[in-house]
Amino acid sequence: MLRQPPDITELQAMPLAELMRQALATKLARRGTSFSLCSIINAKSGKCSEDCHFCAQSAHYRTEAPVYPLLDTAQIIAAAREAQKNGASRFSLVTSGRGLAEADLPRMLDIIRAIREEVGINICASLGILGKDELLxxxxxxxxxxxxxxxxxREFFPQVCTTHxxxxxxxxxxxxxxxxxSVCSGGIFGLGESETDRLSMALSLVECGIDSVPINILIPLPGTPCxxxxPLPIAEILRTIALYRLILPQAAIRLAAGRESALxxxxxxxxxxxxxxxMIGGYLTQRGRSPRADRHFAEEIRQLWSI
Structure with a gap:
C-alpha cells in the first residue's frame, strides 16, 4: 500500500528555515545518520538517438561529448575497484542510447558477472528503455x-524530450x-520547469514506490537546447530538496551532477x-570534486547530524 503524501500546499507555505528543520528531523528519524556514496562509469558514450534537451550525448546536438563504443571489461573492472576504494557502496554501468543495443547485451552480462566475482561491489545499471526479459x-x-x-x-516532459x-x-x-x-529514479532541477512540476515529479516517484532518488541540477552544456x-536560485534548490525529503521520507536522496556549481x-x-x-567520482561527461574531498565532506556531515 502506497504511503499518502503530506499536504503539499501546507508544506509550500512554510518559510525555508522551518521547511529545512522539518526535513532534517524527518531524515534523522526515518533514516538515521546514514550517508551513502555511489559512483558511475560512462561505459558507452555519445551518438544517442534521443533528443533529451539537457544531454550532451544526443546525436541531435553538436557538443564536445566523447563518442566511443562499450568499454572493455578490464577498463570497467578497474573503475569498479577504484569506486570501491573511494568509499562508494554502489557502482553503476551507464550507456548512451534509447536502450542497450542487442549486440551489447551479452557483453554487458559478462561484464556484470566479472564485477560481481572480482570486485564484489553492489552493481547498478542505467541502460535506457528495456523490457522485462532484458532486465531479468x-x-x-x-x-x-x-x-x-x-x-x-509528466506535464513538462514533452518540453524536454520528444523522441520518447x-x-x-x-x-x-x-x-x-x-x-x-530495486529502482533508482529522480530527475533534473532547473530545466525551465516550475516548482509545481518538481512536486509533480516527486508525487510520481511516490506512486512508483521509488526508494532511491538522485537529484541533478542542470549544468547548461554548450550545444544543447538548455x-x-x-541557474535556479539556491533558495529554490534547497526548498525543493527539503520538500522531497518530506514527501519521500524513507528514500535515499542523492545529490549528483550540478551540485558543486549550483550550490x-x-x-x-x-x-x-x-x-x-x-554521487562521487564525476558524472557522465563532466568532472566532479575529488573523491577524497567528497569522503571528507560526508564524514563532516555525519558528525553534524550526530550533534
Missing part, C-alpha cells in the same frame, strides 16, 4: 538496482520492479535540509 537477465547476472530517471514532471514519452519511462521502471530489481537557461558554498545546507547521499 541483468538481475540474474548480478545487477541489484536499475536506474531510470523520470527527469521531470514519460509513459515509456514509467513502463521501464515497472518492468524493472517486476523483474525483481545551454542558455539561467557552491551552500552544499552543506542541502544535507542539513534532507539530502543524505552523493
Amino acid at each position: 537477465a541483468l538481475k540474474e547476472a548480478g545487477v541489484s538496482r536499475y536506474h531510470h530517471n523520470l527527469e521531470t514532471s 514519452s514519460f509513459a515509456d519511462r514509467i513502463a521501464t521502471i515497472k518492468a524493472a520492479q517486476e523483474a525483481g530489481l 545551454a542558455g537557461i539561467p 557552491a558554498d551552500f552544499l552543506s545546507s542541502a544535507f542539513m535540509g534532507g539530502a543524505d547521499g552523493m
Whole structure:
C-alpha cells in the first residue's frame, strides 16, 4: 500500500528555515545518520538517438561529448575497484542510447558477472528503455538496482524530450520492479520547469514506490537546447530538496551532477535540509570534486547530524 503524501500546499507555505528543520528531523528519524556514496562509469558514450534537451550525448546536438563504443571489461573492472576504494557502496554501468543495443547485451552480462566475482561491489545499471526479459537477465547476472530517471514532471516532459514519452519511462521502471530489481529514479532541477512540476515529479516517484532518488541540477552544456537557461536560485534548490525529503521520507536522496556549481558554498545546507547521499567520482561527461574531498565532506556531515 502506497504511503499518502503530506499536504503539499501546507508544506509550500512554510518559510525555508522551518521547511529545512522539518526535513532534517524527518531524515534523522526515518533514516538515521546514514550517508551513502555511489559512483558511475560512462561505459558507452555519445551518438544517442534521443533528443533529451539537457544531454550532451544526443546525436541531435553538436557538443564536445566523447563518442566511443562499450568499454572493455578490464577498463570497467578497474573503475569498479577504484569506486570501491573511494568509499562508494554502489557502482553503476551507464550507456548512451534509447536502450542497450542487442549486440551489447551479452557483453554487458559478462561484464556484470566479472564485477560481481572480482570486485564484489553492489552493481547498478542505467541502460535506457528495456523490457522485462532484458532486465531479468541483468538481475540474474548480478545487477541489484536499475536506474531510470523520470527527469521531470509528466506535464513538462514533452518540453524536454520528444523522441520518447514519460509513459515509456514509467513502463521501464515497472518492468524493472517486476523483474525483481530495486529502482533508482529522480530527475533534473532547473530545466525551465516550475516548482509545481518538481512536486509533480516527486508525487510520481511516490506512486512508483521509488526508494532511491538522485537529484541533478542542470549544468547548461554548450550545444544543447538548455545551454542558455539561467541557474535556479539556491533558495529554490534547497526548498525543493527539503520538500522531497518530506514527501519521500524513507528514500535515499542523492545529490549528483550540478551540485558543486549550483550550490557552491551552500552544499552543506542541502544535507542539513534532507539530502543524505552523493554521487562521487564525476558524472557522465563532466568532472566532479575529488573523491577524497567528497569522503571528507560526508564524514563532516555525519558528525553534524550526530550533534
